Amino acid sequence: MPVELALYQPDIAQNTGTLMRLGACIGVPIHIIHPTGFTFSAKNLARAGLDYLDHANVREHVSFAQFDTWRRVQGRRLVLLSTKATDSAYTQRYDGDDILMVGRESAGVPDAVAAACDLCVRIPMRDGLRSINVALAATLIVGEAKRQTDGFSDLT
Ligand SMILES: C[S@@+](CC[C@H](N)C(=O)[O-])C[C@H]1O[C@@H](n2cnc3c(N)ncnc32)[C@H](O)[C@@H]1O
Numbered sequence: 336m337p338v339e340l341a342l343y344q345p346d347i348a349q350n351t352g353t354l355m356r357l358g359a360c361i362g363v364p365i366h367i368i369h370p371t372g373f374t375f376s377a378k379n380l381a382r383a384g385l386d387y388l389d390h391a392n393v394r395e396h397v398s399f400a401q402f403d404t405w406r407r408v409q410g411r412r413l414v415l416l417s418t419k420a421t422d423s424a425y426t427q428r429y430d431g432d433d434i435l436m437v438g439r440e441s442a443g444v445p446d447a448v449a450a451a452c453d454l455c456v457r458i459p460m461r462d463g464l465r466s467i468n469v470a471l472a473a474t475l476i477v478g479e480a481k482r483q484t485d486g487f488s489d490l491t
Contacts, residue, residue, distance in 0.1 A: 336432040338480045339364040346372030346440040352383030353470040359390035363477055367395045368402050399448055413452045418466045420455035429480035437473045
């Protein structure tokens with residue numbers, strides 16, 4: 336199973352489209368955890384996702400509870416990227432079947448959602464700065480997880 340990416344209640348269609356394009360290009364299935372802050376439609380996603388959206392492997396979940404039940408049944412570890420985490424995302428060992436999850440652009444994830452995750456990690460930043468754009472934060476650590484787990488070897 337490949338590393339996968341979950342977007343918790345994304346607010347901004349352009350970020351979601353960007354990540355769906357990334358997922359299409361490097362083979363990362365994308366989970367959308369509803370509700371989204373925009374109408375989840377091809378029209379709204381196309382500005383960033385272009386025609387790559389047709390190549391993305393996307394699964395929608397009506398709620399975090401439904402997503403969490405599904406991933407537990409699958410035995411998948413859930414790794415949250417959070418500005419509030421204390422462990423560095425760059426000192427972890429990732430598994431090939433990890434699901435990485437990013438939070439909402441406006442508010443991250445609620446404490447209860449963070450508590451349900453198996454691991455919470457933070458991308459180190461310079462002092463005094465708040466956060467990285469969600470699509471860029473996800474890209475950094477999806478890339479790290481795939482690199483560690485030989486996830487690029489079947490791509491040309
Ligand atoms: C714009 S940030 C959310 C900021 C929000 N005010 C908060 O405190 O969580 C959107 C998402 O990007 C990810 N993110 C951004 N910067 C990050 C960092 N330095 N480390 C880990 N995740 C980060 C997280 O998943 C976060 O929920």
